[in-house]
Amino acid sequence: MLADRAGHPIVIGHRGAPGYRPEHTAEGYELAFALGADAVEPDLVATRDGVLVLRHENEIGGTTDVAERSEFASRRTVREIDGKPLDGWFTEDFTWAELSTLRSRERIPETRPLSRSFDGRYPVIRLRDLFQIVDRAADEQGRMLRMVAEFKHASHFDSLGLPLDELFIAELEAAGWGRGDDRLVMESFEPTLLDRLGARGIAGKRVFLIEAVGAPYDQVLANGRAAVRYDDYATEAGLLGLAGRFDGVSVDKARLVGEPTAAQKADATILRGAELVDAAHSAGLAVYTWTLRAENRFLTAPYRHGTARAGVGDWAGEFGEVIGTGVDGIFVDQPDLGVAAREFAGHD
Known part of the structure; x- marks a missing residue:
């Protein structure tokens, strides 16, 4: 096994390197590793014939040229x-x-003109193609590189007879990754999917995604209005309830920096920032956060420069504040x- 030389916190190329190349392309993932990422994050959705492909959503009108293809x-x-x-188109x-x-x-051409200049150059790729990219980059760089696989809309695909956990096992074995190892992290907004991955004996960390608002869709399907909210998981009791079940949580950046929601202001048990991270660590959970981006459009108000949404703001300031919470x-x-x-934060 290659040496694990990742710094702390690990840097994960979100869908590759979408600040520079269209997301979920081979070139974007390769660039992410070339720029120093310790891991990359693919979003997994399924085709009609059960192949896992990499797209932000199963709807592909905004991320491919499908709308211009008369045959479709x-x-x-x-x-x-x-x-x-x-x-x-799905x-x-x-x-x-x-x-x-x-x-x-x-996907966001008005904000990413540089990436937009590569439109039409790169094909859609499969999960099995990304396994090869990770293996090749690790060999070239002589260090362990990771994949953080996000399973999208698991309940929806279940309803179509395309269970993502079963399809994932087949992809792992075909790629020579067996049942997974330390290179693999699996994440989902639906906790029951993560439970199924664990029950199938897939090795690798399982991480529960916690949105800024709302509730997990699988819980809504099962319990309706009584579904446990994401806010409920972001409490000391909620995090302790996840301990032993999962290896970590991945929280929306808004739970760490920026203004709290009205619900969070009204309920002191809903944790934010370093308090949230510390409570998760005390429960034995690793903490990840998404998504850090340099453009004003995505930065919290104190870190924006000027009024141009596509303009680059004080990314170093906001990134540093996030890293300062102690995230992993x-x-x-x-x-x-x-x-x-x-x-800059002295954590490398």
Whole structure:
């Protein structure tokens, strides 16, 4: 096994390096590792024939050229995803052979003109392709590199007979990763999917994603209005309840920096910032956070420079505040800036 030389916190290329290349492309993932990322994060969705592909969502109208492909015009539909209607084209309506003909596009072109300049150059890729990229980059750099795999809309894919956990096992074994190891982290907003991954004996850390608001969709399906809210998990009792079940939590950046929500202001048991991180650590849970980005559009108000949403603000200031909470991993759209911020904070 290659040596683990990752710093603390680990820097995770969020969907590759989308500050510079369209997300979820081979070139973006390769660039993330070249820029110093310790890990990369793919979003996993399924095709009609059970292939796991890498896309931000199963709706691909905004991240590929599918809308311009006349042969797929009839595939456009409105579908309910996690309780909300969505209009577009969906991976589950395509075979892998069909999706492989599409080309990737920048998801937020008005904010990422540099990445947009690469539109149409790179194909959609599969999870099995990313395993090869990770292995190759690790060999080239002589260090352990990780994959943080996020499972998207697990309940939806279950309803279609495409269980993501079963498909994932097949991909692991085909890639020569067996049942997983220290290189693998698995995360989801749906805790029951994480439980299933554990029950199937997949090795690697399991991390529960905690949104800024709302409740996990699998819990909403099971319990309706009585579903446990994400805020309930971000309490001392909630974190203790996750201890032993999962290895960590990954929280929306808004739970660490910026203004609290009205609910958080009204309920002192909902933890934020370093208090949240400390409580999770006390419960034996690692803490990750998402997503750190350099543009004003994504920075909290104190760190913005000027009024241009695409302009670069005081990313070092905000990244440093986040790192100062004691988190164990940061998801970053510009991996080199994450590495630099870690160095500035003296944690490398």
